[in-house]
Amino acid sequence: MLKKLLLKYAVPIRSYTFDLMIGFRMHTIMRLGIMTLLALLSAKQLSAQNNPDTLTTRQLEQVTVTAQKQTENLQDVPVSVTSFGAMEIQNLRLWNNEGLSGFAPNLYAAHSGDGRTVMGIRGIATTSYDPAVVTYIDGVLQFGLDTYFNTLLDVERIEVLRGPQGTLYGRNAMGGVINIITQQPTNTTKGFVGVDIGNYGLQRYSAGIKTPLVKDKLFLGVSGLWENHDGFFTNDFDGSKFDRRRALMGNYYLRYLATNRLAFTLNLKHNNNRNFGAFPLAGSIEQALENPFRVNQNAVTRMVDDVFNVSLSAEYTAENYTLTSQTAFQSNYRIYEEPIDGDFSPLDIVSIVNNFGREWNRVKVWTQEIRLASVRKPETKISWHTGVFGFLQDDPVRQGIYFGENADLFGSPFTDFTQITTNVGNNYGMAWFGQGTYHLDPKWDVTFGLRFDYESRELTANQEVIFGSNPPILTQGDTTGKASFNAFSPKVILSRNLAENRLLFLSYSRGFRAGGITQLSSDPGEIPLLGFDPEFSDNFELGFKSDWMDNRLRWNASLFYTLVSDVQVPILILPDAIVVTTNEGSLISKGVESELTGLIGKKTMLSWNVGFTDARFTNLNLGGEGNGEDLSGNRQLFTPDFTSSLIAQYQTDISSEKNLSLIARAEWIWIGNTYYDLANTLKQDPYHLVNSRIALRKDKLELALWARNMLDTKYVNFAYNFGAAHLGNPATFGLSARFDF
Template sequence: MAVTAISAKSVTNSRLVTISDLSGRVPNYLYQELGVGFQALQSIRGIQVFSENPAVSTYIDDVNLLDILAGGFALTDVERIEVLHGPQSTLFGRNAMGGVVTIFTKQPSNKTTGFVELENGNFALQRYTAGFKTPIIKDKLFFGINGLFQKREGFMKNDITGTSSTDVRLNGRTVGGEENTYGNAFLKWLVTDKFSLTANVKTQKDFSNESVFFVSQANETAALENPTVINLSRIGRHQRKITNYSVTGKYKAKNFDLISISSFQQISLSFRDIDFPGIYHSFSSSAIGEELPPQEVLSQEFRINSTNKESKLQYVAGLFGFKQVGYEPSTNLAFENAPNNFSIFRNRSNNSGYAAFGEVSYKVSEKLKITAGARYDIEEREATFNGFGDAVFVNGVFTQLNPDQTKSASFNAFSPKAAIVYNLSKNANAYATYTRGFRAGGINAQGGLPVGVRQDFDPEYSNNFEVGYKSTFWNNRIHFNLATYLINWKDLQFFNNVAPFTFVRENVGDAYSKGIEVEANVIPVKGLQLDFAYAINDAAYEDFSLLRFGNAVPIGGNTLANAPKTTFFTAAEYTIQTSENVNLLFRAEFRNIGGYYTDIQNSLYQPTYQVVNTRFGLSYPNYGIFLWTRNLTNANYLAFGAADTSFGRRSLAAMPAQLGITLTARF
């Protein structure tokens, strides 16, 4: 398969601190953020979506971030990042239609180590990280902990012109600042020489009293031409808290490994005075802006895989299950009709899923290997919700005018995989694969649907055909990867306007994506590394129409939204060690993101843009000082553009030029 792997050294030297930094660096990868990291869209090869079920799965230390609200984790003390391109059927299952982003953080070992990193930059950036790892009992019990505190101001200034507000005190207020606190702790126990247990807790709190959660500028012209100006009638606030608990057990037998991954995740969210337009607040039962009940996800995976590399037969098989209690933020809120008068929308989901999967590889000869695999998923979903006008909160009193409704549905999916690999030489191979991915179906949490309109909607599917070539040569100084692909995307889920003020998600049609990806790493001389990544993508919707205000809007033939025609990345990194053991680092990156539409109607266009990042510094021997820039040329581009311009051209400008200094100490 096509995989982009980024090492710990590369993560540090390129100052990769958020998943958004992967845009352009990974071929055909695009990240768009609706104001906050936990409400974002990831696209690989044009396959993406903006809903509670992502189309690109994200894993951190083998734990699946099942819901889109679980995104936005800080990146610190990272061991490596791997991006798997295209549908990942057998091993990853649901919501991996476009691909998978897997992040591994550094775990403790027998060596005692620690680090402190202090960072300051423009927009009053403060980013402080620290970590410590040590053996508690040598060769037996190990402990590791790291944490982060980050705070920065927003780059936009508010202007009430054109809004309903007359409060001139809001003029000039900063918008977009945020504070993040993150912690990550490991306890690893080598019970025997064959059996180990690793417990991990990750927790993060995101807070802002100048929020851009779900907030945007009026249109792309305003965002691109006046990126530092936003027009809000109120300045909102939000708070998100997420905690992941996991226990991983591994047993190493003579010819196979047994692995168990147990995880529990809790997410809570509150928001107030969010100008969408219209004013929105979180609401559960008794107070405007109160914290929603926590979303909870419990998951369990068992896996067995062969380890005898001498055997012609290799295999992996497993079982996976999850249970989720969800409170989707866009349907758990209070809409402000007038002061002290709110329409209340509530939605609680109970979801569960189960899967069995397996994959077998057989080495036919020294040069030829074939692989076959399959996964079968069953998913059950239940939603309890109210409709428009069914509940109100007036003068501090909650009134249920009509009872809540409960609807349920179940889905299943079969995801096969087939591959053939031919070793052209010791350092080169060619492969051809077929994989099928799917994104879970769901329930429209909307009451009073017209006759004939389904309360539920079916899964999406994608079929990926890929041919690739991988090689290393010139004494491992050059690594070269090439992949070509065709993806047929079936039964896309999108909102239709089925009645006045009534929108439901339906399976509206199909699409395709095809293209080519090239990656290369070159070490021409000692200390110098050159990285290249280039992709061409041709993606379009096939025949279908959307329903808007009683009319059919033809979409077939339009270019796939958020699918740049090209992405190009190149970086040069040079390190020098002087006779005094001083290490000098010089790194520069260039990213070119080809033009693309953000909306399904192809009317909101983001022109081609370039981003230049740099990092320079010195270290001796365990201390360092580094100067860095992000978006050095101050390119104006969209961090987010409306996915559907039928209801407005809401957009949000990306961060302008950033610069800062980092001090590090390691032992």
């Protein structure tokens, strides 16, 4: 009987009293921070009133978002949204999705080294290949962890929507949505060239151009990125650099205005990654922290990870409505060219084989959405949109486990053999959705939304064993599992404009994460092709948005309370690295969020985003897991109990005549207690990260020096519950240059 190691991505919860009258108790630093910023702003404003020479009309910019699939002012949207514009993305050095961690309240993102980012918002964390936080790029659903783009290139805006967004965004938007919009071509020719170099052999070269090919008719946009990194880890097995990485990414647009009402957009993206050490894992959290950035693995290979995404959109705008169609295709080919270490040790115990040709391990997804929306007009009482969505998924997975000469340490009675498991998935789904807002009067709005999803899944699997160079022996013939399920996702929002630039809203929304069928594993004790049901949540939220002091201070805050039922608990079967999922228990997540941004004088900006989450299982008993104990009351995985980001930015003109300015920026990120196993024994204590950036900007040229994790804090940002742990990045620094034209 092979030894199996289990991974559970869920944690029990004990409940505590929640007083609806006073809400949540904010941490002392939150109250002090708000009072300090208000005092600074008030003092500065009083000084300006007493000294007319210092009066300024500087205000916070209006932020435009498409969170509800229509263009709106951020402060008018009754949804908790954090928006990062192009300049903020550049200042934050957001080069991938993982970089968002901590900057939006209650958002946590990490990965085990292979580039697949695990995201969680408000205690709803990704636990399988079906994410809990869905990503959209230019309106295209990034279907799963295999097919989405992690690297960010030429981005105009990133919107982080917190809380269930299933009505408009569909499957797996239970924790929220990361909505990414890249720069698109217009009648104006513009472009950029960027170079980033840093320690650990970092080289990053990017460029792009957008131009009209035929003015007012045909437009082209092209951008590309090449990145090289020597890696952070050293392999003690042979003394080599372990996690060297190369990446090539492209984003291409072609937009055609057929008439003044009809437009077509063709968008193609690709991301080709090569990783020479995809899983730089230590054996335990203690080993990772005591001997940082060192591994000891005997089987090293290059991971090929090719992602491709193409979409065709058509938009017709009439006087009173807009009709939009979007057809998209995504694929991901991900293999290890040679067997990769499966035991993370220098011994020849097990290694993973999956290089069986391009017809295997290449996930393909087709999606189609048709949406009809009203054109918003000041005199209309009702605004609405409705539509249909469908998908087809082809998921052929073939993977082998090679048992080497030390396989007896893993409990294997034999050595020098390979067990090959084939799982072929064919899935499809369809949905209808609709949402409308009724403007009761100038102060009151009520929004109703509803979505119905139906999905069907089919998985066919077989298994064979090969001893040495002998012919394969069939141990499990073709067997097929089928499952189908449906879900309703309603939403109700009541919002009131208390005064100019003051919005209060109360909402209820239902979230849903898709169900499915678990793959066949090598463990004979596991039931093959076991189906599991969708996961559902009920989310209640009270939010407040406001601008103060002539739009020099912006404060948005929210309270949330989420109940999750039929929680999907994945179990990692090793050495297969196959996840068996079952529905177990229930979860409650509750918390508070605050986003505060203020301008102090003409030159300084302060921003503080903070979130507190208490996410615990109210019921979780896995019948023997966790030493047979009832794990109810434990905390959710990959969910810090608080996140905080404090940013100060100072900008001043060095020479007005030469149009030369200086921008200095400091960032302090504080991440709270984070757990990685059901028993809450694997834990990362609170840690701090300090970043800085100083830039000189002249006209359209910018030169910047930057540093990340300046204090070189050692911390674990991902761990499996069998002990293997991955460290967050060490101190990095570099120089960036960018020219816009």
